[in-house]
Amino acid sequence: MKISKADGILSLFSGKKILVLGDLMLDHWIWGKVRRISPEAPVPVVEVEKHTYTLGGAANVVNNLCSLGACVSVTGVVGNDREGRLLRSEMQGRNIATEGLFVDPDRPTTLKTRIIAHHQQVVRADFERKGSLAPRLNKKIACYIRENLEEFDGFLLSDYNKGVINAELMDIIAPYLTRVSVISTANPKPENITMMKGLHLVALNESEAGSATGLSINGDEAVLCQAGKKILDDLACKAVLIPRGEHGISLFEGKGSTSLIPALATEVYDVSGAGDTVISVVTLALAAGAGYLDATRLANHAAAVVVRKVGTATVTAGEIMASFREQTGK
Secondary structure: OOHHHHHHHHHOOOOOEEEEEEOEEEEEEEEEEEEEEOOOOOOEEEEEEEEEEEEEEHHHHHHHHHHOOOEEEEEEEEEOOHHHHHHHHHHHOOOOEEEEEEEEOOOOOEEEEEEEEOOEEEEEEEEOOOOOOOHHHHHHHHHHHHHHHHHOOEEEEEOOOOOOOOHHHHHHHHHHHOOOOOEEEEEOOHHHHHHHOOOOEEEOOHHHHHHHHOOOOOOOHHHHHHHHHHHHHHHOOOEEEEEOHHHOEEEEEHHHOEEEEOOOOOOOOOOOOHHHHHHHHHHHHHHOOOOHHHHHHHHHHHHHHHOOOOOOOOOOHHHHHHHHHHHHOO
């Protein structure tokens, strides 16, 4: 892709309206140093220097879209707790619309606490409750989507298999999705793959694609192609994206078209949230009128940028352009 074309697509990101449905989480980061081993057990003692909060799960997708210049709205649930209020506040502070965010008093807000020492994760603790939403919450979310979807340029389903994206909700909204001219994308977990029929694009990593199809890929290009084409056919979607880390990104489109975009040479510090960045960039690029291949190329550069950062980081359009220039030497 020429730099001028990439720049043209990225310039259209600003102001695009994207609605995100998914499993919202709050990431809690505890930063410190290790100088000794505990006398109580053979574990490191982390001397805490600071702690921070960031948007996680589907909220990290929301944050990525926001960082790229989109006007983002979110729908989903939080608990009736401090973490839920903090998550809502964090999003509102970024001008993310939260009118579609509903409180579920029967489940806590998902909180993931990571302890980081010397730029490496020592341990992670998850506070969460999985399971499908109560029918009344499914109806509230579905109502919000039906009343507002036509105002958006894109609809992104960010699934972490915590229960927000469930069969009852998808049965309600699926017929409506086929009637509106809005780009629809998803990064589903294998357990929920059959709920994504008819979307424009679905993205899964290699391991997830193997689980979704029952195929053992293990880096085998022929089996990977078989898996990608099976997902494409089974879901009747227009494209399937399979990010493969150091092996790049594979794109499967209708009529048997397959493309492999090689990974860019870069130093990797942390792959946390890279998949969120990929689906965010692809969704915005499609909403801006780009084709599937060009959208994937942009996402490939975005992934190369985000893995250089520690934590569930985001990228900007400027950083993606800088990556293009770095690779071309211009």
